[in-house]
Amino acid sequence: MVNLSQLNAEQYDAVTQINGPVMIIAGAGTGKTRVITYRMTHMLDNGIEGSRIVALTFTNKAAKEMKERLHELAGKKSKGIFIGTFHSYCLRILREFPDLIGLDQRFSLAGTSDQVDLIRKALEEKGWAGLYRPEDLLTRISSAKNALLLPHEIDDNFADKDPAVLAVVYDLYERQLKLNRVIDFDDCIFKAALLLKNNPDVREKLQQRWTHFLVDEFQDTNFAQLFVLEYLASTHKNICVVGDDDQSIYSWRGAMVETLDRFEHTFTGTRLIKLEQNYRCSNVILNAANKVIRNNTGRKNKTLWSASKNEDPIILASHVDDVAEAKWIALRIFGLLGQGKRPKDVGILYRANAQARAIELALRENNIQYKVYGGSSFFERKEVKDFLCYFRLSVNPNDRLAFWRVINTPSRGIGLKTLERIEAKAKELNLSPFEVLHQDHVQLDAKVKIAAKHFTDVLKNIQSAPLSDGAELEERGRRIIKEFGLDDEIKLKTSHEGSRRRKLDALKRLPTWIKELAESRIEERGQLQLIDLLDQLSLGADGAPEKDKGNDNHVSLMTIHGSKGLEFPVVFVCGLEEDQLPHKNSRDSELGLSEERRLFYVALTRAKEKLHLTYARERFSQFKKSERKPSRFIEELPSDGLVSELDAAKREQVQELDKKQVNMARLSNLKSQLRSGFERKPGTTIPAGVSND
Numbered sequence: 001m002v003n004l005s006q007l008n009a010e011q012y013d014a015v016t017q018i019n020g021p022v023m024i025i026a027g028a029g030t031g032k033t034r035v036i037t038y039r040m041t042h043m044l045d046n047g048i049e050g051s052r053i054v055a056l057t058f059t060n061k062a063a064k065e066m067k068e069r070l071h072e073l074a075g076k077k078s079k080g081i082f083i084g085t086f087h088s089y090c091l092r093i094l095r096e097f098p099d100l101i102g103l104d105q106r107f108s109l110a111g112t113s114d115q116v117d118l119i120r121k122a123l124e125e126k127g128w129a130g131l132y133r134p135e136d137l138l139t140r141i142s143s144a145k146n147a148l149l150l151p152h153e154i155d156d157n158f159a160d161k162d163p164a165v166l167a168v169v170y171d172l173y174e175r176q177l178k179l180n181r182v183i184d185f186d187d188c189i190f191k192a193a194l195l196l197k198n199n200p201d202v203r204e205k206l207q208q209r210w211t212h213f214l215v216d217e218f219q220d221t222n223f224a225q226l227f228v229l230e231y232l233a234s235t236h237k238n239i240c241v242v243g244d245d246d247q248s249i250y251s252w253r254g255a256m257v258e259t260l261d262r263f264e265h266t267f268t269g270t271r272l273i274k275l276e277q278n279y280r281c282s283n284v285i286l287n288a289a290n291k292v293i294r295n296n297t298g299r300k301n302k303t304l305w306s307a308s309k310n311e312d313p314i315i316l317a318s319h320v321d322d323v324a325e326a327k328w329i330a331l332r333i334f335g336l337l338g339q340g341k342r343p344k345d346v347g348i349l350y351r352a353n354a355q356a357r358a359i360e361l362a363l364r365e366n367n368i369q370y371k372v373y374g375g376s377s378f379f380e381r382k383e384v385k386d387f388l389c390y391f392r393l394s395v396n397p398n399d400r401l402a403f404w405r406v407i408n409t410p411s412r413g414i415g416l417k418t419l420e421r422i423e424a425k426a427k428e429l430n431l432s433p434f435e436v437l438h439q440d441h442v443q444l445d446a447k448v449k450i451a452a453k454h455f456t457d458v459l460k461n462i463q464s465a466p467l468s469d470g471a472e473l474e475e476r477g478r479r480i481i482k483e484f485g486l487d488d489e490i491k492l493k494t495s496h497e498g499s500r501r502r503k504l505d506a507l508k509r510l511p512t513w514i515k516e517l518a519e520s521r522i523e524e525r526g527q528l529q530l531i532d533l534l535d536q537l538s539l540g541a542d543g544a545p546e547k548d549k550g551n552d553n554h555v556s557l558m559t560i561h562g563s564k565g566l567e568f569p570v571v572f573v574c575g576l577e578e579d580q581l582p583h584k585n586s587r588d589s590e591l592g593l594s595e596e597r598r599l600f601y602v603a604l605t606r607a608k609e610k611l612h613l614t615y616a617r618e619r620f621s622q623f624k625k626s627e628r629k630p631s632r633f634i635e636e637l638p639s640d641g642l643v644s645e646l647d648a649a650k651r652e653q654v655q656e657l658d659k660k661q662v663n664m665a666r667l668s669n670l671k672s673q674l675r676s677g678f679e680r681k682p683g684t685t686i687p688a689g690v691s692n693d
Helices: 009-016 032-045 060-080 086-096 112-126 134-146 163-179 185-198 200-209 223-233 259-266 283-293 322-338 353-365 382-395 400-406 416-429 433-438 446-463 470-483 486-493 497-525 530-539 590-604 645-677
Strands: 022-026 053-057 082-085 212-215 238-243 271-275 314-319 346-350 370-372 555-559 568-573 607-616 618-621 624-627 642-644
Touching: 009 032, 009 271, 022 032, 022 259, 032 053, 032 060, 032 212, 032 238, 053 060, 053 086, 060 082, 082 086, 086 185, 086 223, 086 530, 112 134, 112 163, 134 163, 134 185, 134 223, 185 200, 185 223, 200 223, 212 223, 223 238, 223 259, 238 259, 283 314, 283 590, 283 607, 314 322, 314 645, 322 346, 322 353, 322 568, 322 607, 322 618, 346 353, 353 370, 353 555, 382 400, 382 446, 382 470, 382 486, 382 497, 382 530, 400 433, 416 433, 433 446, 446 470, 470 486, 470 497, 486 497, 497 530, 568 590, 642 645
Parallel strands: 022 238, 022 271, 053 082, 053 212, 212 238, 314 607, 314 642, 346 555, 346 568, 370 555, 568 607
Antiparallel strands: 618 624
């Protein structure tokens, strides 16, 4: 039985109320992950089977942490519980009933770059290439899917700048997906929602299978995700959602801040529990965060508090420009490192990635180790995608997206016209492009034919090798790199030595990483399911084999969005200016301004001990300097506990002087004790060389 005595009163209520609808409003740093894992363990202790429990979150990292912490508490009993992202959960449902939603049995997942390529093809089909940005259209299609709208349902009622164009491109994009027998990330949830809506038998079967649901970061759910939850949890109504409307910062991904209100309306009789005791920040920081966020209306009222005795003030620093701001931050960090802080204790947060440049230069000048987070995904790197597509094709020869990516990588001299002929023949014979090429159904030039035959023969040979455990997966990965010359391709086309070395190192690690990933899946499920493994590769699995994974002692630079869920003893929030935070695209909208304020609230509550807020009076942007005004959010901060950088410097000088005086007094006291210890006492002698003065 799990020991619940370490929980505070509110946490205890949240853990033990295991039946019926429960909403836990968990403020920043109030121990929500602890509550969720204790709650699941308590459910197991009370006889609820693990196979009936589903715990959903929004990132692979969060799901992995939850699994590890639950295993520490519940041991082997936790194995039956599904813990994962919304996408992986819905994908599992689609894998079970693909025919009912019009999917091929062995459908694949399209990555982001694949999706953009398909949008580009759709634009070319209409002769609209160059008129619209594929990335922009992809975002708009994503919004439509999150609203559970099919292409023909897009009309003037849908909030879009040009719904007629969107409907046409959306339809062509869907046809491209179907042609390639793939779905995109949004389809995982979109198609699962349609499946449940249109198939009452499936819905009832799944409702009986899973009786208890837990949802982390509930404020981040979009309409489609909420739809799936409502359908599956409506029978037993044993659903617990954990969220904080004050941390809803993803409206651009379809998240709805009103989700919490909708939940209470859908699941009548919801028990509301508030977690307000913060275990992260000082009360100085919490008082500032509380005062700022109260300016938002329509929120679930709560007041965070802490038992911390730390009274370090928040430092507000104004600078001439962004260069001076960056130099001040670097020098401040340099001083903190001299006082015993480690680089890993420091986080620097900003609204936009472009702000990192000046800070990077300043940190380099002071020889401070740092790492910038939020760049391109490991899984979007060319060498990684090439390898994974070869691997996918070796498991599933019908994977069209994988085929089109690698057929001419490395170059085999197969031009666009030949590729079009392969596609036309594949449609005519109802075969996959790989089968068309392997069975010699297209006319090829002699040189190209030799290269194509080598490609298909080698792949067929690799496909015939057994794949029953992690070691065989690793061997297949090594064979793919060697026999298709993927390392030679990097050496040939990457001139920069450092970049070449990083790419080769990443490529070398991939087979071992796949082996480890497979072994963890086997441990979880008792067998190796290749389709499941390929899905995880496409979704972006945990534990990507980054070279510097083991070295985490660096200052962290990231956007505020990227910092959610993290914490640092020392935090710098920079660029607190109008048009920056709040962002210029949001400042004139009440909804937009409220979300920007929530973003500022998230930034404040990342700091555990020391918080620094900075702004510049001029900032270099779009190749020129422009004047800036301090953010309106600064005016919303309490004056109590807030000091300027000048006041902070004076305060530190006084503290340093006080320390010296204390040390001098201690030293004087020590000398007195030593002197009195040497005074002549009855029956004692003074050691030679020691004066009695």
